[in-house]
Amino acid sequence: MKLLQRAGALAAVATLSACATQTPAPHVTADLPQQWQAPLPHQGNQTELANWWRAQSDTLLVQLIEAAQTASPDIAAAASRIAQSRAERVAAGAALAPTLDAASSISRANQQSTLPMGTVSQAALQASWEIDLFGANRAARNAAQDRYDSARAGWHDARVSVAAEVANQYYGLRACEQLLTVAQQDAASRADTARLTELSAQAGFQSPASLALARASAADGSSRAIAQRAACDVDVKVLAALTAIAEPELRRQLAAGSASSSATASASVVAAAPSMAIAALPASTLSQRPDVFSAERAVSAASADVGTAQAARYPRLTLSGSVGVANFRAGGDNTKTDTWTIGPLAMTLPIFDSGRRSANVEAAQARYDSAVSSYRATVRQAVSEVEQALVNLDASAARSSDAQSALQGYRINFGAVEQRYQNGLASLFELEDARRTRLAAEQSVISLQRERSAAWVALYRAAGGGWTAPTNRPATASTH
Incomplete structure (x- = not known):
């Protein structure tokens, strides 16, 4: 009789154990598109994302990125989360022994x-x-491992974000310097026109109205140059705060970088940045994004938490x-x-707890559902970010030749009108109109170069910045 009672008890325990292991799926699908809906930038050599900054032959940019990553509080916080999750993983694993x-x-x-x-x-x-009859400790260990993997991916995501932020600020500063050069040249041209107009007015060849217009134009050009210099100074201060480099030293490094090449040549480096490898299928690219991987690990950890809450009822x-x-x-x-x-x-x-354990299971299930929704939203956002970067990159490339042609034509036109004005064959109004058109074309070319560099940085950021998922984990986009 006692033997039958023991056998019945063991059978009941086995049945409860089987029930306790029924947890939500740790991996879910994300409904990815079969192909990108934007052209891929495969012209030129393809480089690894991890070395993309170094492939641009701008040593100062690499130094600024490294300095910012060293000083970034976000990266320090991410490293702290790694240490905490590592300790939690060790503690959760120790509960099994x-x-x-x-x-x-x-x-x-x-x-x-x-x-x-x-x-x-x-x-x-x-x-x-x-x-561990019902897997509570095993589920806790798996959840801790998932959170540790997520923390490591988050650290890389923080580094990529800092690198992209510094690069955008650096390219913005270089574009600002170009605009400053254009503004200074324009101000000098306007001042020279005002000087010549004043001489003509004194000789009786120009009206007082023309002299007033020339002086107003010179003042406007000077004001534009002052405002542009202030904008560049602000960019330098922002870059100094990001990199934790003293402003005098940063200005010295920036000046040394500008001395090796003209401002226009510096921007051409951005426009000719090396192509990066973007996979033909979204699933392949999204597996390189640490935020997508982290969201997928959050789903797995939430699934394990449900198992832990269920096992607490047995x-x-x-x-x-x-x-x-x-x-x-x-x-x-x-x-x-x-x-x-x-x-x-x-x-x-457990016999009676006023529904506390059942409520814990329901709460864990709700957190799991939230993690699944967040994961799928992260995947959709990742696809959108890559698509947007591809569209902007393709559009800026397509507009580049037109912008350069327009600038060349407006420069020639301004030179001809200026020559006619100096010979008394064109009015000051014609000259100022040609000047405004040429200035707008100059600014348009520089802004287009800035857009292209921003598109490259956005694509680098959207493609994960060279991070790859651990080989012992299933690919994010192909899990079920």
């Missing part, structure tokens, strides 16, 4: 008995182990034991004994 503690004690007592007064000293090794089985030695000293005599115990083998069965 037995614990072993050493204990010792000494006491002296006098009892009203036949035993004389004496000193008792003892030492023992005590062990305990929770037998019995817990623990086994303990100890082995040690004891010594009793009384009246100069020692009595030594060896001790050992196995047990108790204890089972704790």
